[in-house]
Amino acid sequence: MEIIITQWALDSYLELKAGKAFSDEEYWNEIRPDVLLLQKHPNDHKFTQGKFWSPAQDRNHKNISNGYKMKWHNKGDGKVQLRLTVGILDETCFLCEAYIKHDEKEDRRRLAKFKVYLELIRQGSYTVRGILI
């Protein structure tokens, strides 16, 4: 499956990188390899682990259509909870936004935005910044 890097994903990477949300070692040894697993989604055992991968839900706990969350725990010096929202539409993977989950409020805001991103992808109104290979 092709993994598309959207403008939103690139912006969020720049933000997290500047904030030292994760170390270079964590990025290369854990985060990037995990994201590359999406190429063979759902055929990897990690996609069955709820602590790593789950459907995204909105503020009413309703599943967001085509939306998923990839999760990492205790990353960087701040031991933060990292999230990456991923849209899977027609066997194409769209990396949408990575963020630190400070609390539940932050999560709800990000997931509301994620709904908008998915709708824009469905409409074909988004910006591609690269393909992850």
Next chain:
Amino acid sequence: MTVQAQTKRNSHKASKKTFLSGSGQSIPSEQVKLFEIAIKMKKSGLSDNFITNSVQTALKFEGVADLMNLWLDENDKKERDAIVADIQDMIDACSQKEKSEEIYIKFNDLEAIAKNIRAFKDSLYQEVMKRGGISKLSELTEIPQPSLSRFFNSNAMPRRDTVLRIAKALDLNELRIDILWSK
């Protein structure tokens, strides 16, 4: 392009489902609630321009309606400001009408790009401070203050539209912005 590939590309659009048709709750009551939130936004001092754009976008995008509802339920000012900045980000995102492919950036170039973005925003911020600060800029551009604060504090690529609005408001005749690290 093969017929199969063409079908696959168009199928993103085929599943188009908006807030207007996809909400599980009664549509008129959801819409009326947005107008009620708009009135509360007005009372809180948000600009007419921002409120109008918020409602118009929320009527088409359920996620923006969710953000407006989160704003209503929130009492903490800092959190409310974050939601306002999110709504403005979504209004901007929803103004894009077609797919665009910007220049692909090599991973090894990202660090230099991040530095360029930071330098650009810091330099522009100095101009803003010389001309009355963020509050004044918000009045001139009708961009909410929380959005402007996020613009200058974040390390995301600057939107060319936003930079242009700021430049016009401040009467800046010359701003160098690189297409590689703007959007």
